[in-house]
Amino acid sequence: MKLTRRDALAWGLGATAVAMLPMRAFAAIEDSIAEFTGGAEAGSGDISLDAPEIAENGNTVPVSVAAPGAVAIRLFAAGNPTPGVATFNFGPAAGSQSASTRIRLAGTQDVIAIAQMEDGSFIQTAKTVKVTIGGCGG
Amino acid sequence: MASGVKPRVKSPKTASAGEVVTLKTLISHPMESGQRKDSDGNVIPRSIINRFTCELNGNMVVDVTLEPAISTNPYFEFEAKVDATGEFKFTWYDDDGDVYEDIQAIEVA
Numbered sequence: 664m665k666l667t668r669r670d671a672l673a674w675g676l677g678a679t680a681v682a683m684l685p686m687r688a689f690a691a692i693e694d695s696i697a698e699f700t701g702g703a704e705a706g707s708g709d710i711s712l713d714a715p716e717i718a719e720n721g722n723t724v725p726v727s728v729a730a731p732g733a734v735a736i737r738l739f740a741a742g743n744p745t746p747g748v749a750t751f752n753f754g755p756a757a758g759s760q761s762a763s764t765r766i767r768l769a770g771t772q773d774v775i776a777i778a779q780m781e782d783g784s785f786i787q788t789a790k791t792v793k794v795t796i797g798g799c800g801g
Numbered sequence: 802m803a804s805g806v807k808p809r810v811k812s813p814k815t816a817s818a819g820e821v822v823t824l825k826t827l828i829s830h831p832m833e834s835g836q837r838k839d840s841d842g843n844v845i846p847r848s849i850i851n852r853f854t855c856e857l858n859g860n861m862v863v864d865v866t867l868e869p870a871i872s873t874n875p876y877f878e879f880e881a882k883v884d885a886t887g888e889f890k891f892t893w894y895d896d897d898g899d900v901y902e903d904i905q906a907i908e909v910a
Contacts, residue, residue: 749870
């Protein structure tokens with residue numbers, strides 16, 4: 664096959680598109696965080712996120728979050744096709760601002776927890792989880 | 802997905818006034834994420850539980866919004882502060898409009 668100028672251009676475009684993919688995923692997580700925080704900067708604070716360092720099976724990864732004084736905590740998985748995972752809104756009868764659940768992770772990535780505090784500020788923390796078998800079923 | 806959905810809740814039967822108790826809930830549900838494909842390459846449509854709430858005597862304990870990234874058979878563990886005898890009401894809202902409920906009584910000794 665002879666490489667024409669047209670082919671070369673097409674290849675170039677394809678390569679650019681592939682290179683853009685991770686950027687797009689990155690933008691998705693930024694967007695969904697901004698949707699929750701309303702664009703406000705999330706600082707650090709008294710928020711803890713507990714997740715395994717290595718998860719063999721991405722289909723069920725146990726995570727727990729706690730942020731005393733929070734009204735809501737949202738979990739994000741930066742490398743999933745949809746970054747949002749869950750939002751916990753705590754009511755007046757809550758015993759503590761903490762919760763545990765099991766989540767799906769598509770691959771090795773950062774899990775991010777952002778808490779909205781009573782005064783409207785946001786604090787966040789993140790943890791990297793290594794995933795051996797992804798949980799999105801291809 | 803309305804068949805075979807069975808909520809299971811583990812909550813204490815008694816507590817002292819003002820005590821903080823731990824509640825554990827599990828509901829059997831496939832939580833089809835809408836990302837998977839069947840053997841013919843067709844996308845399996847999303848079918849998940851999108852909201853879970855727990856109330857104690859009408860006061861909200863926790864209201865959770867679920868996304869497809871929650872695992873099959875959604876499990877939640879959280880804490881509630883018990884001030885008076887009453888009941889916990891657990892509610893799960895399915896994408897297809899179904900609502901699953903469970904009620905557990907708690908007695909303040």
